[in-house]
Amino acid sequence: MNADVLITTHVMDDGTTEINITSQNGKILKTYELNLSKHHSPATEKTPALKRWASYKFGAFVCFNSNQFTGKELCQTRDPDVYNPTNLNVGSWIDAVKMTGMKYAVLTTRHTSGFLLWDSPPTDFDVGSSGNKTDVVKDFTDKCRQQGIAPGLYYCMWGGKWHKNPNARAIILAQLYELAANYDKIPYFWIDMMNWAPKDLPAQEVYDLLKNLQPDTIVILNQ
DSSP states (O other), X not given: OOTTEEXXXXXXXXXXXXXXXXXXXXXEEEEEEEEOSSOOOOOSSOOHHHHHHHHHOSEEEEOOSTHHHHTOSSOOOOOGGGOOOSSXXXXXXXXXXXXXXXXXXXXXXXXXXXXXXXXXXXXXXXXXXXXXXXXXXXXXXXXXXXXXXXXXXXXXXXXXXXXXXXXXXXXXXXXXXXXXXXXXXXXXXXXXXXXXXXXXXXXXXXXXXXXXXXXXXXXXXXX
């Protein structure tokens, strides 16, 4: 979390959940309005979205995050400067995916350390505070679409597994909102380690948030 901001959550009369990111002097830096009142259930028959997803068949996980700079899968660093790629070429990743005949690729937008591959107002543990400020999520989704590859986004929960935060629920919801609202159509979300999520964030809320913003997306809730 960014130590210089305050995070507050308020449920409106219409069921909208409002999350405000406020500076220490009281200036509102960002407001998220989340529709969590409309609930969704997994499909009981093969929908067009499921048919499309099944047609991909062969795809790739692009595991790129702070892990590559610490050499540890379960990376626990909290220093954004650890992430500093000097020859970042996202297009080359997608070229390789395309050459293999794969139809989709999934990017680890947030892995075990909590580091984000995009600049997010609730935190300073992201590319915006690192040595390379490239919005990798945008670069990845743009390059995928240019090559006819379906872009998928992976997001790992934490909820106090290593770095306890009383605002974990609000931060996660805000970040998932950004991923679902800011990068055009995302056909596939992989939400990892729901058993690490904060106790006040049920899987249903995660599912509802993503499906309300991206009705045709496929949501995988791992663990």
